[in-house]
Amino acid sequence: MTGEPPPFAVSVLFADGHEEPIEATCFAFTEQVSTEDGGRFRVLLDVTCRAAAPIDAGLRVELRLGPTDDPGWLVPGVFYRENRVPGCTTPFPRFTTAKPDPALLESDTWHLRADRCATPAVFGWDRTGGAALVTTERSPLGQSGVGFAMAGTCPVLRLHFPYREEPVVYDGSPQPRPADVPGHRWTPGETATLCFDVYRLGPDRHDYTGVLRDVHRRTAPADLGAVPWVSVAEAADLAAWGLYRWHYRPDPPVLLETAAFDRHALGERGDRPAMHVSWLSGAPYAAALLRHGRRRGNAEYVAAAGAVLDHIAGNLAPAGTFWAQWTAAGGWGAGWTPDPKRLHARTLGEAALFLLRAAVAERGAGRPRPEWESAVRSNLDVACAGQREDGAFGSAYHAADGSVLDWAGTAGMAWIPALVEAATAWHEPRYLVAARRAGYAYLPAVENEFLHGAPEDVDLAPTSEDGYLAVLGYLALSEHDGAPRWLAAAGRAADWTLTFRYTYDVAFPPHTLLGAYGFRSRGADQASPANQHLHSYGLICVPELFRLGTRTQDEYYLASARENLACFRQFVARADGDFNAYRGMVSERFYQTACYQPKGMLLTLSHAWCVGVLLHACEAAIEGGFADD
Structure with a gap:
């Protein structure tokens, strides 16, 4: 895990539902990427609102992998591969690309609030290797979020600031709740600094443990x-x-x-x-x-x-x-x-x-x-x-x-x-x-x-x-x-x-x-x-x-x-x-x-x-x- 991090993109999600690359919007940004111990790439993203009036919007960080028919999703504590196997009688979120029905808590795209996660991270793999995005529960924009999707045959890993819960919300009951997609009210000239980590992984699906061990080590409490x-x-x-x-x-x-x-x-x-x-x-x-x-x-x-x-x-x-x-x-x-x-x-x-x-x-x-x-x-x-x-x-x-x-x-x-x-x-x-x-x-x-x-x-x-x-x-x-x-x-x-x-x-x-x-x-x-x-x-x-x-x-x-x-x-x-x-x-x-x-x-x-x-x-x-x- 050396060299350059896997390429990622940043976009803006507006209140009316449309998405644009950040460089095409009224937001200016700079990014700093540094290689840290444990093989992670630490990213600091400074985003400034250049709009003339307050605006509601959220930010998305997205990392796309290569083609695969088995992305091996892992969101620690909350999503494991397909998550709900066929025949399981307990309703909870399931990943599938075969005619998913959100009313049955099925989708090929899931976005989740970070506090559902044992570690706010998302992992995925293609045919040659994998990657992980890791963030913190909260950012200057509020509760953070993680997610994933399939873009054709390519797995896509996502972070959201603030969080988004789509296509539906699971609250422990069999009936899904409507999507929850808050934005942040930006004021003209406001700047927010977002922090996240990118990891490049090998083809071994067990590589997740190196990432979680690294997170565990560097966030250890000073006085247990x-x-x-x-x-x-x-x-x-x-x-x-x-x-x-x-x-x-x-x-x-x-x-x-x-x-x-x-x-x-x-x-x-x-x-x-x-x-x-x-x-x-x-x-x-x-x-x-x-x-x-x-x-x-x-x-x-x-x-x-x-x-x-x-x-x-x-x-x-x-x-x-x-x-x-x-x-x-x-x-x-x-x-x-x-x-x-x-x-x-x-x-x-x-x-x-x-x-x-x-x-x-x-x-x-x-x-x-x-x-x-x-x-x-x-x-x-x-x-x-x-x-x-x-x-x-x-x-x-x-x-x-x-x-x-x-x-x-x-x-x-x-x-x-x-x-x-x-x-x-x-x-x-x-x-x-x-x-x-x-x-x-x-x-x-x-x-x-x-x-x-x-x-x-x-x-x-x-x-x-x-x-x-x-x-x-x-x-x-x-x-x-x-x-x-x-x-x-x-x-x-x-x-x-x-x-x-x-x-x-x-x-x-x-x-x-x-x-x-x-x-x-x-x-x-x-x-x-x-x-x-x-x-x-x-x-x-x-x-x-x-x-x-x-x-x-x-x-x-x-x-x-x-x-x-x-x-x-x-x-x-x-x-x-x-x-x-x-x-x-x-x-x-x-x-x-x-x-x-x-x-x-x-x-x-x-x-x-x-x-x-x-x-x-x-x-x-x-x-x-x-x-x-």
Whole structure:
């Protein structure tokens, strides 16, 4: 990445909709291009309005690549290749050139506001190489924007000042909203300086990681310790209390998925009387509470956590797997899938992993839990029985007989770490064989930079949660086998996962809750292109990201793990009334863009999984010695 930057053009977008090259308008401009460390070309664009009267207009920077039939779009956190694959039932923006219908959130052109992006950047490739444009969330003209289009067979990368959202706006609902195309009111003689970066990329689609690493490095906070509200130990104590006080119910023993902040007005009517066995609640968080209770000598926590895990292990579906979800109204059932007999692989595999870890820890301390081990073994045996010849696991299973109902997506990766750890704990070579076969089966998806289908609620969308599964699985294989191929896959999976991680602090309006409390978004993850809000589920693999960074001596992974843990030691309620919550409560959603709720709002529900992943990461940091305070 040396020499001259890829050529780019600047144009003016007027309020009446027409576009002109900037040199043909009433705007004068100068540009300065410098080559910086990391191979980027830094551009400073000084634009001056020469009109005789105020004028409404925006600016577009455009970079055109050569012909291709696969531009490989990447807008970190919000757009991945075509983004929504055919057959995905969840509506969200999709790229297609085959008769796109904007009413169905389809287009061959997408322009997006920058705060939707984990890094305000857009990447694309032609047949010989690629390029990236990178900017900041805001400029002197307001909220910035990124975008892309196909000009015939040529990919076009774009930046907008101020942002434009076209052809329609996605706000989290199935119905698109009209385009949002604000301009800037220029006064005669006004000058604005715009900054952006241009990167020339090679043909390897994984080159995006060099750009994101460069952005991450040069925007590192001066004092990460100023971000968290509480220490790791304090966060663990608060989260344990929150999980026990607000989410645990003893009859039957469950961790309720949500608890409303407003207990007086809503009481239990605002709570969700249900428990998934993992994902939204269940085994991972009961295991974390058990771990904390053992460390702190809290018998109430230990008893509650053990009872929840007993309840999960003692109520298997006829097929021999866990059920996905318990509800007060219907007992054990299939969870959020539309078919009452369809069990999601990720939900089952993740529950098996964390119940196994709890069982191994208890046995190691002289407190064997044979019923937990038996339940895990039963689940793994169903997964192995249905493993495809190429090594892939099903994405969904029939609750009655364990037959595979669906192979689409990569949710089956959730079985890999459970199988590896079970093989080690129980000296079961067949589990390791199955895990290795699956590792090979899912390698093409990792190498093609597209993982999808992990959560129950967004069908086949690409999500940050898919990346967490891949990191867990390939690091487990790497640590067991020591094979370079697995370590490389774990690194590649981590790089893809970190495309969802915010590299900057969103500028929240000061009148909003997040603005008033000074929430720092760097280190948080976009949930997915379908669910455009910040969430904390990345804490589920903080220990693995630390171990990966240690093994590879890669500061990018270590810093990213520290930032993730620091970020979500904000907004854990320190006392009753803190941000209108009760002590130990943690919200699921931080609204950083125009999706679901106005920017700067906070979902006023405590979620068991949000409290639980924080507790899990803090306990791992304390035990592993990588707490940053």
